Amino acid sequence: MIELTQLSGKTFWINPHQIEYIEKNPDTTLIMLSGKRIVVLEGVPEVLGRIVAYRRQIGAFKNEE
Numbered sequence: 388m389i390e391l392t393q394l395s396g397k398t399f400w401i402n403p404h405q406i407e408y409i410e411k412n413p414d415t416t417l418i419m420l421s422g423k424r425i426v427v428l429e430g431v432p433e434v435l436g437r438i439v440a441y442r443r444q445i446g447a448f449k450n451e452e
Contacts, residue, residue: 389437391417392428401425403438 388400409431410416417425
């Protein structure tokens with residue numbers, strides 16, 4: 388799970404494997420596999436960095452290298 392921040396300032400954790408794609412318009416919006424849209428304070432590079440760090444932590448890259 389990665390930690391993100393809602394526009395209200397409340398932090399929450401989300402499973403990055405459920406993110407279908409990310410939009411920047413101008414806020415960062417996560418579009419989930421379920422179709423739900425979640426707007427976060429973090430920018431796209433920060434979200435991507437947290438996803439990569441999470442995947443490294445769980446060993447997801449071992450089979451991808």
